[in-house]
Amino acid sequence: MPTPAQLHHPDISPEMVSKIDEVIAAHLKTEGAVIPVLRLCQDIVGYLPMLLIDYISYGLNIPRSEVLGVATFYSLFSLKPKGRHTIKACLGTACYVKGIKEVITRISNEFNLKEGETTPDRRFSLEAVRCLGACGLAPVLVVDQDTHGGVSASQLKSLLEHYE
Amino acid sequence: MNKPRIQLMLCGGSGCQATRSRKFQDALEKELERTRLDQEVKVIETGCNGFCAVGPVMLVQPEGIFYQKLTADDVAELVEEHFLKGRPVKRLQYVEPASKETIPNMNDIPFFAHQKFRVMRNKGMIDPEIIDEYIARDGYFGAAKALTEMSPEQIISEMKISGLRGRGGAGFPTGLKWEFAGKSPGDEKYVLCNADEGDPGAFMDRSILEADPHSVLEGMIIAARAIKANKGYIYCRTEYPLALHRLDLAIKQAREYGLLGKNILESGFDFDIEVYQGAGAFVCGEETALMRSIEGKRGMPRPRPPFPANKGLWEKPTVLNNVETFANIAQIILNGGEWFAEIGTETSKGTKVFALTGAVNNIGLVEVPMGITLRQMIFDIGGGIPKKRKFKAVQLGGPSGGCIPAQCLDTPIDYEEIAKVGAIMGSGGVIVMDEKTCMVDMARFFLDFIQDESCGKCTPCREGTRRLLEIIEKICQGNGEQVDIRTLEKLSAVIKNSSLCGLGQTAPNPVLSTLRYFKDEYIAHIVDKKCPAKRCTALLGFKIDPDQCKKCGLCFSACPANAITWQKKEVAEINREKCIECMSCYEACRFNAID
Numbered sequence: 001m002p003t004p005a006q007l008h009h010p011d012i013s014p015e016m017v018s019k020i021d022e023v024i025a026a027h028l029k030t031e032g033a034v035i036p037v038l039r040l041c042q043d044i045v046g047y048l049p050m051l052l053i054d055y056i057s058y059g060l061n062i063p064r065s066e067v068l069g070v071a072t073f074y075s076l077f078s079l080k081p082k083g084r085h086t087i088k089a090c091l092g093t094a095c096y097v098k099g100i101k102e103v104i105t106r107i108s109n110e111f112n113l114k115e116g117e118t119t120p121d122r123r124f125s126l127e128a129v130r131c132l133g134a135c136g137l138a139p140v141l142v143v144d145q146d147t148h149g150g151v152s153a154s155q156l157k158s159l160l161e162h163y164e
Numbered sequence: 165m166n167k168p169r170i171q172l173m174l175c176g177g178s179g180c181q182a183t184r185s186r187k188f189q190d191a192l193e194k195e196l197e198r199t200r201l202d203q204e205v206k207v208i209e210t211g212c213n214g215f216c217a218v219g220p221v222m223l224v225q226p227e228g229i230f231y232q233k234l235t236a237d238d239v240a241e242l243v244e245e246h247f248l249k250g251r252p253v254k255r256l257q258y259v260e261p262a263s264k265e266t267i268p269n270m271n272d273i274p275f276f277a278h279q280k281f282r283v284m285r286n287k288g289m290i291d292p293e294i295i296d297e298y299i300a301r302d303g304y305f306g307a308a309k310a311l312t313e314m315s316p317e318q319i320i321s322e323m324k325i326s327g328l329r330g331r332g333g334a335g336f337p338t339g340l341k342w343e344f345a346g347k348s349p350g351d352e353k354y355v356l357c358n359a360d361e362g363d364p365g366a367f368m369d370r371s372i373l374e375a376d377p378h379s380v381l382e383g384m385i386i387a388a389r390a391i392k393a394n395k396g397y398i399y400c401r402t403e404y405p406l407a408l409h410r411l412d413l414a415i416k417q418a419r420e421y422g423l424l425g426k427n428i429l430e431s432g433f434d435f436d437i438e439v440y441q442g443a444g445a446f447v448c449g450e451e452t453a454l455m456r457s458i459e460g461k462r463g464m465p466r467p468r469p470p471f472p473a474n475k476g477l478w479e480k481p482t483v484l485n486n487v488e489t490f491a492n493i494a495q496i497i498l499n500g501g502e503w504f505a506e507i508g509t510e511t512s513k514g515t516k517v518f519a520l521t522g523a524v525n526n527i528g529l530v531e532v533p534m535g536i537t538l539r540q541m542i543f544d545i546g547g548g549i550p551k552k553r554k555f556k557a558v559q560l561g562g563p564s565g566g567c568i569p570a571q572c573l574d575t576p577i578d579y580e581e582i583a584k585v586g587a588i589m590g591s592g593g594v595i596v597m598d599e600k601t602c603m604v605d606m607a608r609f610f611l612d613f614i615q616d617e618s619c620g621k622c623t624p625c626r627e628g629t630r631r632l633l634e635i636i637e638k639i640c641q642g643n644g645e646q647v648d649i650r651t652l653e654k655l656s657a658v659i660k661n662s663s664l665c666g667l668g669q670t671a672p673n674p675v676l677s678t679l680r681y682f683k684d685e686y687i688a689h690i691v692d693k694k695c696p697a698k699r700c701t702a703l704l705g706f707k708i709d710p711d712q713c714k715k716c717g718l719c720f721s722a723c724p725a726n727a728i729t730w731q732k733k734e735v736a737e738i739n740r741e742k743c744i745e746c747m748s749c750y751e752a753c754r755f756n757a758i759d
Contacts, residue, residue: 031460093364099751132182
């Protein structure tokens with residue numbers, strides 16, 4: 001396996017590399033550090049490119065298979081780039097009972113966007129998430145940091161217009 | 165510092181924050197400052213109040229007046245009329261839907277009046293970010309008693325007397341669990357708190373952590389003392405940013421006060437707690453998987469025995485309890501096990517917190533004494549079903565639980581009684597369903613969830629749940645055959661008997677319980693190729709019944725694809741070629757005219 005002495009990747013800037021190095025250095029002696037390190041690195045870059053997985057594995061001296069194994073097991077980690085705006089559709093039971101399925105179908109049709117994927121122009125990523133606990137507002141859609149309650153399929157277009 | 169004349173306990177739980185409580189709070193604080201009332205009237209952001217349906221909510225103390233659905237536009241009137249002139253604003257108070265009567269006082273509102281607060285006794289009463297407020301309400305007195313006056317054996321015996329059972333869902337007696345771990349040899353032991361609340365429709369643990377984080381820490385300290393552990397972890401979902409923030413703050417404050425760390429309260433006992441963030445895997449709520457995850461591995465369960473009480477985290481004896489279980493403990497130690505056992509049924513003692521959601525009027529968090537019936541919870545506290553629809557079923561226990569139909573509504577809340585009707589107590593998710601819910605579709609929903617979250621380690625769960633899902637999907641598509649019902653039952657039995665962990669062993673429950681009570685709906689899907697609740701699109705005709713159509717045009721304006729033609733005083737018509745089957749017309753029609 002090549003040892004990635006330097007991280008050359010279009011989505012990773014030199015500032016990001018130094019932050020990543022700090023994260024790895026801080027966790028060298030911690031037991032069970034893979035999950036926190038992956039989380040912090042993903043916060044820095046936005047997602048986890050394969051090259052970064054290699055870099056972490058090399059830095060923590062943990063087999064690549066194990067790091068990738070953890071990264072693919074947990075839904076928090078994404079190996080693919082995300083869009084500028086993330087649409088999270090709550091798949092909690094309350095939202096389901098109140099019709100989130102129709103909302104998701106509408107988004108899929110409108111933007112040709114499947115669950116867990118990103119539009120080619122990287123405008124939106126669509127995620128189906130577990131109960132957000134805002135069941136009183138069901139069905140709930142979270143776009144970036146904004147929570148939209150009582151969403152219906154027919155008002156989607158005007159709702160998403162604001163996110164360019 | 166002068167005590168403020170009025171305290172405004174504004175709910176800052178996730179539900180109210182989602183309904184813009186922050187915006188209201190900013191406006192309120194500005195207005196109080198402008199009117200120079202900010203010394204007399206204090207705004208305190210509390211944890212989840214529980215009545216999420218009418219959020220943002222605020223309690224005015226000491227009067228006990230309850231305001232709901234607050235917006236920034238209400239601020240000026242509220243400050244002027246109530247806080248300045250002492251005239252409560254009636255239009256922002258709770259109105260009883262049946263009698264149309266305004267109820268100003270929180271404790272008189274039926275939603276609160278029928279509850280019994282123990283675990284949630286501090287919710288909405290204290291600022292969860294200030295440890296002194298918790299201490300002022302007897303906080304850490306239980307831990308002090310356990311550490312300075314009681315031996316570990318006495319703590320465990322008190323726990324056994326209380327009859328407290330694990331609130332995570334399985335209901336294992338807590339005292340017994342502690343006894344096993346206490347007797348297990350080893351110098352290094354761990355106390356873990358399971359805050360990886362993953363059941364869809366459940367948010368009890370999050371609300372407790374947001375409203376009263378110290379109660380969980382205190383419970384953990386007592387547990388650590390009982391089994392002689394020096395290190396604890398709270399495994400919390402990463403999707404709960406507010407709970408994580410408050411936990412971090414609470415731990416920091418407890419350390420400053422010498423309630424965590426070395427030599428707690430001069431007792432010679434050391435204990436510290438660390439928060440570990442999950443990374444989004446439902447199976448990590450299973451105890452052995454959770455421990456794997458803390459070790460930094462893929463969160464996959466392992467066979468038991470050995471049980472965690474003997475070999476848990478890093479192969480050391482470990483006690484794992486749920487958030488709500490820990491929140492009960494300080495009061496048991498302080499008031500005694502017998503006090504705790506006064507409430508409840510023969511085998512289920514104390515109270516239980518439920519997240520009441522779905523097709524019910526008063527959505528929110530409720531705490532009820534064990535032994536009251538499901539009917540009381542849904543109709544007296546929950547306020548019944550909205551839109552004059554009929555109750556169909558209630559789902560208890562999330563994906564591992566089952567649906568309980570109307571004829572079993574008088575079942576008391578009790579671990580054994582609920583199991584008898586085919587569901588489980590579970591962690592506390594209660595989802596009410598009305599006649600518009602298709603039970604086959606519901607089973608499909610839970611299977612889809614389980615199948616997605618199955619860790620893949622054992623074959624029955626990995627492959628079996630996928631096959632179950634395929635069959636159900638086939639039925640929903642209108643391609644079901646009579647033999648499918650039999651196959652579902654057989655396959656479910658295999659998965660139940662042969663899966664490795666609780667996730668797989670309970671995975672078929674949603675199928676089995678809907679088959680038990682709603683077989684006619686399966687048959688309608690399979691034989692008549694109809695979905696009685698009109699949810700499964702493949703089985704719908706998208707045709708307008710001219711006899712039922714009231715020619716109102718609601719469907720016409722709802723259709724996003726311009727597939728409906730309609731003119732005044734004429735029956736609408738759906739053009740199937742343009743139709744995208746989005747169901748908007750079904751939702752819009754008030755006369756059930758679309759088939």
